[in-house]
Amino acid sequence: MTPAAKRSYHHGNLREALVEAGVQLAREGGPDAVVLREASRRAGVSHNAAYRHFADRDELLRAVCAKCMEAIAKLMELRIAEAAAAGKPAHGGDAVHAGLRATGLAYLEFAQSEPGWFRTAFAVPAGLDYLDDDEGVGDAGLGPLGLLALQLDALVDAGALPRERREHAELAAWSGVHGLSMLLLDGPLRALTPAEREAAIARVLDTIERGL
Amino acid sequence: MTPAAKRSYHHGNLREALVEAGVQLAREGGPDAVVLREASRRAGVSHNAAYRHFADRDELLRAVCAKCMEAIAKLMELRIAEAAAAGKPAHGGDAVHAGLRATGLAYLEFAQSEPGWFRTAFAVPAGLDYLDDDEGVGDAGLGPLGLLALQLDALVDAGALPRERREHAELAAWSGVHGLSMLLLDGPLRALTPAEREAAIARVLDTIERGL
DNA sequence: TGTACATCAGTGAACGCGCGTTCACTGATGTAC
C-alpha cells in the first residue's frame, strides 16, 4: 500500500485498480469513456496488462456497470433510511408514501448528480441480467429493484396499495422515474430550469403514487 | 431522377440523399452508426462531398434526429386516428382514455419495432430543443409532445382529468412510457418474454391513466 | 536452507481499423456582356 510497494513490478491488485479507474472514467464521460487503454494508464500499467484480468473491454465495462448499479442502490438505501428516521415525507406527499417517495427521489437525484454513472449503469453490454437471483447486485445486499419492491410491500402492509395491484407495481414506478431521468438527462427536458425540474419531478411522483 | 441523371457529376439533391442514408444507418445501428463516411458512400459520393452540405457530422446527426422524431409522431398520429375510428380502446382501458392509450401504445410500439430510430431520436447532440415553438417537428405538424397534449386536453374536456391536474400532465405520461421503452430496449427488462412485456405495458399505462 | 523451474503478471512494439477533417484540385453550371 505504500507508494514504493505500488511501484513494484507486480501491481498486487490490478483488477480492482482497473475497475476503479473504469468507474472514474464512467463518472466523467459515461459508458463510452470506459476504455481499456485509459484505464490501464490510470492504473499506472501498460495497456495490455489489462488482458491478464479481463477477456476484453466488455468484461471491464460489465464490472463497471455493476459498480454503478451498486452506487444507485447505495444512495437509495441512504435516502430511504433518512426518510424513515424523519418519519415525514421529503417533498410533499403523505406519510404512508414517504418511503416510496424517497426511493424515487433518490433515483432522480442520482441520475442528475452522477449522469455518467447513471448512463453507465444502464449501458449493459447485452447479457447482464438485473432481474436474476439477488436482484442484480452481488454482495452489497439489494439492488435498486429490490429496494423498490420493499417499499411497495410496505405500502401493501399499510393498506395503501391494494394487494391485487401489487404485481408489476415495480415496473410502473420504475418506468416513471427512469423515464423522467432520461428525459432530463439526455432528452428534450434537458433545458428545464431547476424550478421546472422540481415541478416535473413532483408531478411524476404524485402520478405514480396515485396510479399504483 | 433516371439512373443516368443520378450518376452525373452533380448529384442534384445530395443533402437529402445524405440525410436519407443517415436515417438508414440510424435504423440499423442507432445514433453512433450515423457516420459521415458511410452516409457518403451510400449516397454514391466521395466522403468529403458531405462538407458542402453539413458543417460537420453533428449537423448531419441533428438532421437525422429530427427525422426520427417525425417518424415517432407519424406512428402516433396513425394509431390515434385508428383508435378514434374504432371508438374502442385497443388493449383494455375505458373508452375515454382510448386516445391517450393509443398514444402511449404507439410510442412503445415504435421503440420496440424501430429501436435504432428510437435511440437516435433522443441522441440529441446538445442544442436541439424539442420544447420550442412548434413542439419540435418542423413542417410535419405536431411532434410527439404536441400529440400527447392534444389527448390530455381531450381528457379535460371529457371531464376525465381535473383541470387543476392538467399542468405538467404531459411529463407524467411521457416519463412513464419513455422509461418503460428504455428499460425494455437497453435496460434490465430486455430479457422479458413477449407476454411479460404485454403485462408490463398494460400495468404502466393503467398506472398513468389512474394517476394523472 | 538453497536452488531449479513452472507459473504468473507484467512490458513494448506493432497491426489494423474507421473515423473526422483538411487540402489542393477539377469538372459542371449559369450568368454578364
Added chain:
DNA sequence: TGTACATCAGTGAACGCGCGTTCACTGATGTAC
C-alpha cells in the same frame, strides 16, 4: 447566339487520432525437492 469567367459541387490523397487486440518477450514469485 457565343463566349469569358465566377461560382458551385464534386474528387482524391493525406493527416492524425485513439482505440482494441495480438505477439513475443521479460521480470517476479512461489513451490518441489
